[in-house]
């Protein structure tokens with residue numbers, strides 16, 4: 001196993017999880033900035049005598065590579081890696097959307113549009129079957145995982161007409177080098193960003209739910225999708241990790257708290273990493289775990305359906321999900337090396 005982008009937040013979380021994975025031999029991890037330096041130079045929380053390697057070395061040695069790089073790089077690296085017989089789990093957005101949609105929202109020209117047809121969308125709760133044996137996995141990110149899993153049961157039931165989604169994210173969601181994340185600017189500050197239908201996760205959420213509406217419970221990445229419209233407004237919150245999504249769903253039919261809860265419990269029965277709560281979710285309870293906590297609520301006064309979902313953006317929203325996908329790709333038990341329980345306080 002190898003990791004490109006091991007000096008980023010996603011890379012750190014992959015290192016932590018893969019070092020404890022009983023079936024994985026970590027043969028290398030790369031960073032331009034830390035090449036030749038010990039792991040501890042970038043990550044004081046990790047303990048290892050090994051050095052960061054060059055990207056080419058990691059690509060040469062690893063049978064499976066995790067690409068934890070900024071958008072726009074995996075589309076150049078993945079074709080060569082696959083040609084060399086490697087398997088790839090991509091944590092960026094490069095293979096999550098049809099190339100023309102990607103280009104419109106990411107404003108990056110797609111350099112390997114043909115490879116999109118080969119990528120399997122890495123949300124195990126919906127794509128488990130096709131992930132088994134996949135060569136290229138497009139691992140979804142934090143907001144999209146939370147919003148999709150919050151609304152999937154309503155879509156599978158065929159009653160979802162649309163939704164207003166509000167997302168709150170800890171600052172690590174922006175990566176290690178993002179602008180505007182200095183302590184003095186985020187501390188004691190709350191702000192929406194990319195509001196007004198401009199965030200690039202919108203087409204991914206719509207596509208995920210549109211596929212469920214068209215295909216039902218078990219979806220194929222490149223199968224049919226119905227049109228569905230979502231509004232999404234993200235906010236930056238002065239905490240390190242965690243995502244909380246509140247989705248107000250427009251639904252057909254008559255619902256009650258009992259029928260809504262029954263729908264969610266049935267839909268997620270047996271899912272190792274989705275917990276349908278009786279109370280309201282909170283981000284702290286998910287930190288360090290690969291769990292998403294979900295709570296559907298029928299609001300008597302207005303007749304509206306609200307769904308809350310909380311997860312750790314760096315685990316179920318990123319590296320943990322990537323390891324879950326690895327386990328499926330390799331035919332290992334899906335829960336291997338993935339914590340279900342989190343840290344508290």
Ligand SMILES: NC(=O)C1=CN([C@@H]2O[C@H](COP(=O)(O)OP(=O)(O)OC[C@H]3O[C@@H](n4cnc5c(N)ncnc54)[C@H](OP(=O)(O)O)[C@@H]3O)[C@@H](O)[C@H]2O)C=CC1
Pocket residue numbers: 004005006007008009010011030031032033034067068069070071073091092093140141142172173174175176177178313314317318
């Ligand atoms: N943070 C989050 O919560 C989530 C992030 N993601 C996605 O995962 C990917 C990684 O995110 P994250 O870990 O947060 O990002 P970071 O900014 O924390 O890390 C990026 C990594 O990429 C390396 N890198 C940057 N530019 C280049 C380049 N031109 N060539 C080679 N390596 C480069 C950096 O190391 P160096 O400069 O030393 O080479 C670093 O290791 C992104 O695509 C992001 O959108 C997905 C889900 C959640």
Ligand SMILES: CC(=O)N[C@@H](CCC(=O)OP(=O)(O)O)C(=O)O
Pocket residue numbers: 091092093140141142143144169170171172173174175234236
């Ligand atoms: C706080 C913050 O900036 N968050 C990031 C989301 C990170 C994520 O989910 O990553 P992907 O883009 O790879 O899906 C954002 O809004 O773009």
